[in-house]
Amino acid sequence: MLKLAIPSVLGLGLLIYLLKSYSKGDISRKEFLISLIISITLIFAPVEYVIANLIAEAFGFYYTFVLVFFASTLFLLSIQIYVIRRINDVDKRITRIVQEISLMRAELEERIREK
Amino acid sequence: MMGKVLISMVAYNEEKTIGDVIVRVRKVMESINEDNQIYYDILVVDDGSTDKTGEIAKKSGAKVVRHFINLGPGQALKTSYLYAIKKGYDLVVRLDADGQHPPEYIPHLLEPILRGEADVVIGSRYLDGSYKSSFLRDFGNLAHSKLLSLISRQRLTDITSGFRAIKIDAIKDIVEYDYPSTPAVYITLKEALLGYKIKEIPVKMYPRRHGRSYLNLRRLLLYPFKTIYTVVKTFMEG
Numbered sequence: 001m002l003k004l005a006i007p008s009v010l011g012l013g014l015l016i017y018l019l020k021s022y023s024k025g026d027i028s029r030k031e032f033l034i035s036l037i038i039s040i041t042l043i044f045a046p047v048e049y050v051i052a053n054l055i056a057e058a059f060g061f062y063y064t065f066v067l068v069f070f071a072s073t074l075f076l077l078s079i080q081i082y083v084i085r086r087i088n089d090v091d092k093r094i095t096r097i098v099q100e101i102s103l104m105r106a107e108l109e110e111r112i113r114e115k
Numbered sequence: 116m117m118g119k120v121l122i123s124m125v126a127y128n129e130e131k132t133i134g135d136v137i138v139r140v141r142k143v144m145e146s147i148n149e150d151n152q153i154y155y156d157i158l159v160v161d162d163g164s165t166d167k168t169g170e171i172a173k174k175s176g177a178k179v180v181r182h183f184i185n186l187g188p189g190q191a192l193k194t195s196y197l198y199a200i201k202k203g204y205d206l207v208v209r210l211d212a213d214g215q216h217p218p219e220y221i222p223h224l225l226e227p228i229l230r231g232e233a234d235v236v237i238g239s240r241y242l243d244g245s246y247k248s249s250f251l252r253d254f255g256n257l258a259h260s261k262l263l264s265l266i267s268r269q270r271l272t273d274i275t276s277g278f279r280a281i282k283i284d285a286i287k288d289i290v291e292y293d294y295p296s297t298p299a300v301y302i303t304l305k306e307a308l309l310g311y312k313i314k315e316i317p318v319k320m321y322p323r324r325h326g327r328s329y330l331n332l333r334r335l336l337l338y339p340f341k342t343i344y345t346v347v348k349t350f351m352e353g
Contacts, residue, residue, distance in 0.1 A: 092293065098182055099194045102160075103201065106180040 004046040011042025118205035120155040121196040126212035130166040133212050137175040140218040162191040180202045189294035196290045206282045216278040220318045234285045234311035238278035238318035258280035265305030275299050285311045298346050301345045
């Protein structure tokens with residue numbers, strides 16, 4: 001029974017840390033919400049164990065841990081896709097900023113030379 | 116009437132050749148501009164060079180736009196297009212800064228556009244059949260060109276050639292897209308799908324005399340996959 005409480009304690013710790021960080025403005029709302037889902041999942045882990053067994057059975061997974069592993073992999077994959085898209089987006093913005101600054105600087109130099 | 120022509124070059128660490136290329140370009144432009152009907156400028160996009168490329172280009176009389184970090188050939192090309200649009204040029208001629216593209220062919224690139232026969236004119240190494248590179252490179256180019264000719268329904272023999280003249284209207288239609296790492300292929304295909312007339316003229320190209328090519332073995336092997344990605348991307352964009 002004590003072992004089952006470990007994830008709940010970790011989840012509770014994570015939740016407190018998240019609330020503190022969010023109130024200080026250290027993390028964005030999106031990051032807060034994603035982490036909140038993780039902490040709630042951990043807090044209710046002992047109950048989820050029973051639910052997970054039922055879901056695993058319903059989906060035809062012989063072992064519950066296979067379902068957990070599968071779900072975790074999917075979750076990590078979605079996080080990875082999200083991060084890649086964000087990096088790509090930032091990369092495009094930086095590229096455009098560099099181009100615009102370069103063009104503006106060239107324009108400025110030309111005008112100075114003309115004067 | 117030709118209007119305003121921008122001769123643009125993308126350069127990355129080309130201090131040994133850039134000055135000579137600019138002088139040759141000016142000589143050619145002056146020879147065809149005896150009656151002063153053409154207003155032309157030479158632009159060098161210095162893509163974050165660590166040598167004196169930008170300074171030499173400026174001293175040689177070219178206009179210089181300098182990226183303070185290296186963005187790659189596709190994005191540097193896009194900067195030159197943005198410059199042409201902002202400054203109101205009618206035509207852009209693009210050539211390599213390493214001396215591989217002889218500026219003496221610039222009048223031949225301009226002619227079909229001035230006669231209204233084409234919107235984009237590409238200088239092709241393979242059109243007269245005399246150019247030979249490594250087997251892998253020639254085969255790759257042939258395969259790409261056949262595939263893209265089929266898709267674009269226009270006869271193309273040198274899809275990867277960066278030596279080209281292009282009307283500003285055709286540039287305006289493609290400038291806001293996100294260019295992949297194979298910009299020549301992407302732009303040609305995009306122009307063809309948008310219905311612009313593409314014409315090729317035979318040109319001679321020379322091996323680079325200084326510096327290193329962008330295409331090393333790793334990039335050369337990845338090139339077919341990048342082209343496939345470019346084709347798929349172009350179609351998905353519509």
